[in-house]
Amino acid sequence: MNNNTHFEEKLRSAGLRPTKQRLKMCEILFHRKKTFHFTIEDLRKVLKKKLDIKISQATIYNTINAFKNKGYIKEISLNSDKTYFDTNVTNHHHFYNVTTNELIDFHDKDVEEIKLRKNLPGKKIRSIEVLVKVSNK
Amino acid sequence: MNNNTHFEEKLRSAGLRPTKQRLKMCEILFHRKKTFHFTIEDLRKVLKKKLDIKISQATIYNTINAFKNKGYIKEISLNSDKTYFDTNVTNHHHFYNVTTNELIDFHDKDVEEIKLRKNLPGKKIRSIEVLVKVSNK
């Protein structure tokens, strides 16, 4: 099964038609080994430079929002003027380097289990995530 | 020492002149027992309703940014279109109720100590904060 078929199935399973633009976005987002942390601007640059394709901003935003709602990517909570997204959709933690603006994953194994001592009657826990802010030097 | 004198000193210690507008903001932000989590819009409404005062948006933003830079309030990382601030400037954790958009503090005592297993050569840890997202039901 080549990637295009794979991505077509992925899109269809999400109720999205496999258009040329969406397939290009899939290549950038999902055909990679390492997690991709990105802003819309980052993504647009990669689409332009790596694939030499121009996609309208409306399509980029619409498709990213569709992927987010389908759980194929997720949004990261950061104090930034731009929204960050993450291709790692598991519950995981981040280092944010305030000197370089780099965002790096760390995983459950990199931190001792987080145990809440507080009761939350009537509430359901959706995620527990740690943000470690670091600076250089 | 009345509050006005207290707030005047606080402002001066931060290199800010104690103007009428800034003193009103201090009353709202710092004359309270419970932590205040707010957006600029929240703050503007409180200034208008509780103190019946109108302050220009530029003054509200400039003063809040000055307080943030002085460490008198801090910004909270949330996936929201608006920026949230917090009068609790200690390193602490939050519950964010995605159903009601409520943001609630929890403290070190409410969670077991967070121990990183990862080495960070050349980096200085600035903060370690947990965000627990919950929903109702």
Next chain:
DNA sequence: TCAATATATTAGAATGATTCTAAAGTGTTT
């Protein structure tokens, strides 16, 4: 296959939070 229908793409406009501008006002110092 090909027309009918549904969905997607696009350029550009609209929106809304935040920042900037520069003119008028206030606080401080001597």
Next chain:
DNA sequence: AAACACTTTAGAATCATTCTAATATATTGA
């Protein structure tokens, strides 16, 4: 009070994101 420094203000500018509605493409089924 005069001189100077800082502040407030209304409104404009900026910028990320969303909306609009015209055009294009994908899918369906006869």
